Amino acid sequence: MSISIASTTTAPTASTNTSVDTIKNNEPLAVRVMRLSKPALYQNIPVYGEDESSSSVAAFLTGQSHDIAIGSDNSVFSHLLVLPYSFGNVFLGEIFSAIVALHNQSDQILRDVILKTDIQTASQRITLNSSDQNDLNKIELAPDQSISRVLQHEVKELGNHSLVCTVTCIDQNGEKCNLKKVFKLPVGKPIDLKTRFISGATHDEYYIVADIQNQTPSILNMTTVALEPSTAYTAINLSNLHHENSENSLCESWRFIRPNEITTYMFYLKARQDASFEEIHSTTTLGKLDIVWMSGFGERGRLQTNQLPKPTPSIATTNLGYLPDLRIFLMRGQGKCHIEEAQKFSIRILNCTQRTMDLSLNFDSSFSKREQFLWIGIVSKQLGKLEAHHMYDIELELVPLTCGLKRIGGLKLTDLLMRHTYDFDDFHHLFVLPKIVH
Amino acid sequence: MSSQSIWFAYDPQWATLIRARLNEVEISDLWLLENDTSNTTPRLILDKYLGDPIQQITSKKPSENELRYDPMRGDHQTIESLNNFLKNQCWRSAVDWTITYLMKNPQDYHIWFIRFACLIKLRLFPTIENEFETFGNLNSLNKFPFSLRLLYAELPIYMDSNRFHDGLDRLFRLLMITNTILSILPKDQTQLWHKRRLRILYSIANCYILMKRFDSIISIIENQIIKNENIEQQIELYLLIVRILLQTGDELNAQRAFDRALNLLPSKENLSNEFLLTKELFALFRNEFLTNKLLTSLKDPIEINNHCVVLLYMSKMKESLDLYEKLIRDKHENIHEAIIYNMCTIYELESFRFTQKKHDLIDYISQYVGDGFSLTALKLQT
Numbered sequence: 050m051s052i053s054i055a056s057t058t059t060a061p062t063a064s065t066n067t068s069v070d071t072i073k074n075n076e077p078l079a080v081r082v083m084r085l086s087k088p089a090l091y092q093n094i095p096v097y098g099e100d101e102s103s104s105s106v107a108a109f110l111t112g113q114s115h116d117i118a119i120g121s122d123n124s125v126f127s128h129l130l131v132l133p134y135s136f137g138n139v140f141l142g143e144i145f146s147a148i149v150a151l152h153n154q155s156d157q158i159l160r161d162v163i164l165k166t167d168i169q170t171a172s173q174r175i176t177l178n179s180s181d182q183n184d185l186n187k188i189e190l191a192p193d194q195s196i197s198r199v200l201q202h203e204v205k206e207l208g209n210h211s212l213v214c215t216v217t218c219i220d221q222n223g224e225k226c227n228l229k230k231v232f233k234l235p236v237g238k239p240i241d242l243k244t245r246f247i248s249g250a251t252h253d254e255y256y257i258v259a260d261i262q263n264q265t266p267s268i269l270n271m272t273t274v275a276l277e278p279s280t281a282y283t284a285i286n287l288s289n290l291h292h293e294n295s296e297n298s299l300c301e302s303w304r305f306i307r308p309n310e311i312t313t314y315m316f317y318l319k320a321r322q323d324a325s326f327e328e329i330h331s332t333t334t335l336g337k338l339d340i341v342w343m344s345g346f347g348e349r350g351r352l353q354t355n356q357l358p359k360p361t362p363s364i365a366t367t368n369l370g371y372l373p374d375l376r377i378f379l380m381r382g383q384g385k386c387h388i389e390e391a392q393k394f395s396i397r398i399l400n401c402t403q404r405t406m407d408l409s410l411n412f413d414s415s416f417s418k419r420e421q422f423l424w425i426g427i428v429s430k431q432l433g434k435l436e437a438h439h440m441y442d443i444e445l446e447l448v449p450l451t452c453g454l455k456r457i458g459g460l461k462l463t464d465l466l467m468r469h470t471y472d473f474d475d476f477h478h479l480f481v482l483p484k485i486v487h
Numbered sequence: 488m489s490s491q492s493i494w495f496a497y498d499p500q501w502a503t504l505i506r507a508r509l510n511e512v513e514i515s516d517l518w519l520l521e522n523d524t525s526n527t528t529p530r531l532i533l534d535k536y537l538g539d540p541i542q543q544i545t546s547k548k549p550s551e552n553e554l555r556y557d558p559m560r561g562d563h564q565t566i567e568s569l570n571n572f573l574k575n576q577c578w579r580s581a582v583d584w585t586i587t588y589l590m591k592n593p594q595d596y597h598i599w600f601i602r603f604a605c606l607i608k609l610r611l612f613p614t615i616e617n618e619f620e621t622f623g624n625l626n627s628l629n630k631f632p633f634s635l636r637l638l639y640a641e642l643p644i645y646m647d648s649n650r651f652h653d654g655l656d657r658l659f660r661l662l663m664i665t666n667t668i669l670s671i672l673p674k675d676q677t678q679l680w681h682k683r684r685l686r687i688l689y690s691i692a693n694c695y696i697l698m699k700r701f702d703s704i705i706s707i708i709e710n711q712i713i714k715n716e717n718i719e720q721q722i723e724l725y726l727l728i729v730r731i732l733l734q735t736g737d738e739l740n741a742q743r744a745f746d747r748a749l750n751l752l753p754s755k756e757n758l759s760n761e762f763l764l765t766k767e768l769f770a771l772f773r774n775e776f777l778t779n780k781l782l783t784s785l786k787d788p789i790e791i792n793n794h795c796v797v798l799l800y801m802s803k804m805k806e807s808l809d810l811y812e813k814l815i816r817d818k819h820e821n822i823h824e825a826i827i828y829n830m831c832t833i834y835e836l837e838s839f840r841f842t843q844k845k846h847d848l849i850d851y852i853s854q855y856v857g858d859g860f861s862l863t864a865l866k867l868q869t
Contacts (some may be wrong), residue, residue: 087771095693105566105601116576122720122726124692125696126730154839342736345733345736347771
């Protein structure tokens with residue numbers, strides 16, 4: 050985020066009590082922590098003038114040109130880097146980076162100075178080691194001397210986090226001193242993710258729609274939003290289809306989410322061709338989302354969701370597993386027709402259980418009444434025995450009575466052996482057009 | 488309608504009105520004037536002196552300081568004196584100077600421009616807006632400088648984020664009138680207005696930058712501005728795009744923009760300062776910190792500042808401060824708000840004595856900076 054120098058409310062430097070230590074306390078060492086989020090570019094106000102108009106305007110422009118931040122590109126953005134102006138929020142999935150400074154504020158030489166830095170979360174304590182080879186341990190600090198260490202921690206959980214700095218040293222009298230400072234780190238959720246599932250036309254197809262809202266104050270460049278499908282499925286990312294791959298354009302603005310904005314991503318999931326029946330039906334999950342983003346000057350973030358569950362079927366099951374006992378698939382049928390035009394459908398019935406069924410077919414009259422169509426032909430009949438994991442096809446016929454988009458369903462299949470009836474909701478949609486009058 | 492029409496749109500009826508005045512006024516004074524019989528005289532709202540806040544807090548007494556406006560001194564009432572303040576970035580002194588003058592000559596628009604230009608540098612936006620209102624309808628004013636019209640149009644975009652659209656409205660209106668003027672001028676007399684038109688596009692681009700509308704920024708720079716500029720300027724503009732993209736986390740396209748800038752160079756040897764600075768920004772992005780940079784080779788203050796910032800990220804706090812102290816003592820022109828701000832931030836990190844260090848810093852810089860310097864850079868808690 051780029052800034053002009055505004056007045057600061059929260060200093061980037063944190064200490065335990067007040068926001069700034071102005072009074073030297075009695076401890077020989079002071080510990081200060083400064084958040085090292087990436088810097089920003091200084092912003093200025095370039096003013097346009099025409100020096101021909103008056104000598105004063107020319108003088109003003111001369112004065113302005115001495116401002117090193119003003120370039121010849123007339124832009125508000127300079128080349129000057131400015132350090133972060135506030136501590137800011139720490140977000141899940143990002144890398145928390147900070148610099149710890151130790152200052153010897155006594156008038157003695159302190160020996161064997163050892164600094165330990167840990168992150169304390171609700172569930173664990175993680176030691177942060179310096180990435181610097183010249184570690185700070187066992188150092189001697191002269192009076193008024195300061196040293197520093199840069200820390201990095203990838204934030205992997207929500208909840209309260211604290212940075213705990215423990216320092217030990219030995220003063221000139223040989224006495225050991227011990228100092229512990231705790232800095233609270235506010236951890237927030239960077240994005241709000243809402244997922245919706247839409248079942249596809251056939252049973253093993255799903256559309257996953259993910260809405261991501263940016264809850265940080267920076268712009269996020271979403272470099273990756275991908276669905277890793279579970280083993281029985283393959284995924285296609287539908288989010289990028291409409292973007293013309295323009296070789297010349299330098300801006301892929303669809304990748305950015307500005308603060309508080311929401312972007313929607315869509316994925317299509319289908320069972321793999323070579324996946325077995327058991328594989329497809331025994332997985333209760335569809336996959337997980339992998340989300341990677343970048344913000345100002347290389348701040349990275351990454352989140353992975355838990356496994357997304359398969360939407361539960363609307364059909365009751367008699368077995369304990371996830372599988373529906375019976376599944377129906379539309380094999381042949383129109384998607385649109387004219388009013389009062391008889392429509393034939395071919396339906397495949399699959400017995401997913403381990404037992405043989407003896408099925409008979411009926412229709413739910415309130416369904417067809419509501420949707421305003423009429424089943425014709427034989428509306429109640431025995432279909433015959435159907436063995437475990439086997440399927441057969443049946444022919445159905447209906448007449449739509451009104452126009453519009455209709456849900457087609459309301460089948461009732463009764464297993465005479467178990468004396469159990471399965472109700473099927475809509476398996477198809479039919480768009481009914483008015484008749485053309487010639 | 489082509490998508491480009493907003494950039495070139497003009498109004499033929501306005502063209503007729505403006506053409507009628509072609510022989511009466513200078514080309515630079517052409518404008519679409521509305522009739523407005525209300526006779527308002529511009530007047531000052533802020534008639535108190537701004538003074539010099541830094542001098543008020545420093546313990547060093549200023550010597551016979553030529554560069555601070557003294558209303559008691561006769562020789563400070565001259566234009567030469569004003570120009571001296573301006574050349575030395577003493578914006579407050581310049582503003583104070585204009586008070587006396589404008590009370591006597593409220594119709595001198597050039598001095599109003601100076602006043603507002605300095606006020607906008609000092610970020611005293613409400614004053615500018617209130618005083619602009621006393622002018623009445625700007626579109627009815629004869630011989631009103633274009634630069635003042637542009638400043639008025641840009642003002643909302645700096646004021647606050649709710650006013651961006653006001654700024655865009657004003658800027659696009661300015662653009663349309665400028666296009667109209669260009670449509671009626673003879674081909675060999677269009678140079679000034681082309682320059683002005685281009686500057687309006689820059690202002691619109693700045694507004695988009697502040698609004699964070701990246702699709703629009705890059706589109707306007709690439710499609711509207713770049714082709715009207717010479718090669719050096721095109722390079723600057725591609726490097727600007729690089730900075731914008733790095734600031735928003737798009738390294739891939741930033742690299743492509745950088746390559747485009749490189750391709751415009753006649754030779755890739757001896758890259759200019761701006762190129763080197765931009766390369767450093769890529770290194771910052773990728774966390775590739777050069778550990779063996781030769782400090783003696785750094786001369787450019789921006790380069791040194793950015794290097795000091797990087798030193799802090801490498802945990803070299805002391806080296807960073809030492810280099811900063813050297814930077815501001817080597818040349819007084821190096822003292823810049825951003826640099827002072829960074830120094831004060833590191834002071835706060837380093838030790839409890841930062842308040843004293845900041846005051847020492849103020850004492851030092853007060854001798855050299857113009858009174859346009861903003862105190863907020865010092866992060867004083869008062």
